[in-house]
Amino acid sequence: MGNNFLLIINPGSTTTKLACFVNDEQILSEEIEHRSEVLDKFTTIFDQLDYRLSLIEEKLTDNNVDNSKFTAIVARGGNMKPVSGGTYEINEEMLSDLKIGVMGQHASNLGAHLAKKLAEKLDIPCFVVDPVVVDELAPVARYSGTPLIQRKSKDHPLNQKAVGRIDAHNEGGTYEEMNYIIAHMGGGISVAAHNHGEIIDVNNALNGDGPFSPERAGGLPVTSVIDLCFSGDYSENELRAVLVGNGGLKAYLGTTDGREVSKLINEGDSHAKEVYQAMAYQISKEIGAMATVLKGQINGILLTGGLAFDDLLIGYISEYCNFLADIRIYPGENEMVALAAGVNRVMNNEEKLKKYSQ
Structure with missing residues (x-):
């Protein structure tokens, strides 16, 4: 070689x-x-x-x-x-x-x-x-609820699959042998079900599906979004910017930096704590949903991305999800x-x- x-x-x-x-x-x-x-x-x-x-x-x-x-x-x-x-x-x-x-x-x-x-x-x-x-969605995962819209896969496959391969090696197996729930937590947050080497379901993190994140509003009540679209208060581009780029933590707390949020919480800011807990809550609900996709056959829950450096957020998620499978942390994007x-x-x-x- x-x-x-x-x-x-x-x-x-x-x-x-x-x-x-x-x-x-x-x-x-x-x-x-x-x-x-x-x-x-x-x-x-x-x-x-x-x-x-x-x-x-x-x-x-x-x-x-x-x-x-x-x-x-x-x-x-x-x-x-x-x-x-x-x-x-x-x-x-x-x-x-x-x-x-x-x-x-x-x-x-x-x-x-x-x-x-x-x-x-x-x-x-x-x-x-x-x-x-990368789109490996199972056929049933593509249904949205209306034939006018098909669910698509647009997330963080490069880092997610790399983390899956690393963890599988650490566990003495191969990525293709394992079932994982992998959450990439950065500016956008994607939570995916990995079934024997394929991402069979995942929230479309780029286009507004799933948990809210540091800069994205995530999944929203659809009729409320329709109301915003026709309120006359926003142009199309303005509303896109509100929901993708200026949503999530930025909208609630004025920052996209998890370290700043943790600092506010440590200084006693109860509102910052509740917002951060709400983001962890939504991430955890998405992890729970992917557990059903894998029918409970889970070799590990892997948390990655920049926010995986934050012990406070990891702690919140662990409280909700550690009963499902072992949680292992791979911070950063790599x-x-x-x-x-x-x-x-x-x-x-x-x-x-x-x-x-x-």
Whole structure:
């Protein structure tokens, strides 16, 4: 087995994260910040492509990285058509769908394009791993209650599946052998039922399903939302911003930082405590729902994401859920590690490479 020298690219709304790995060892980590006054000059997300590419190349040069040593480039997957979990080689169909934004426009759509441009210069392959549109829902999970709307899977599969693999290894098994409930708790919160390696049910964390989170309102009474839509108080974009980006903890407490909320609670703020307990309550209810999806056959409840660093929140959730299964904590997102691991599995012939097609 030779060395896999990997460049990892993870574009976000205001940052582009870079990492270099030799096999599973990270040897470089950089985060490029993009000031809003610079990004505001670009009309569309794809107008940022050359700007971000030049900064990546500049950062690699500054760190004396020998690009000729790279064996592959890996990018965060964006809003292409729904796919099953796995590692996909970047092809023209994927690039086209990402540019169109068939499932929505987001900075992550740039990832495959950035990887492809760099890979072509070096004549090496490029990939995405477990993109945000991974959809493995069971047929019954797609029903919403009206044929006008179908439930979709849009959550945090990259980190969730990576955490599942880590825990399964720690428990002496494989991810494909296990049943997990995994809650990713960050700016958005997704709670998923993982059945033998597939996410068979999950709340659509991006589009307003499930628990409220630091910045999202979560699932709301539908007729009340209709009332807001036709109240005349909000334009469409204003209401979207109220519910996604400025909902949840931000709406109730003016912050999206769990550490600040914990500090308020420790200082005796009873309102902050009740709001935080309410968020934990809703997360716990979603975990309970996923326990029924798995029919009680649960190898573990795994809590991950930035909020999993917060012992106070973990304590609230544990009070509700520890009777269901053992709760294990994997704080943070570990996206760069997960991207590298996916390609390493393919390049080491531990997992089959998948093909994206329209």
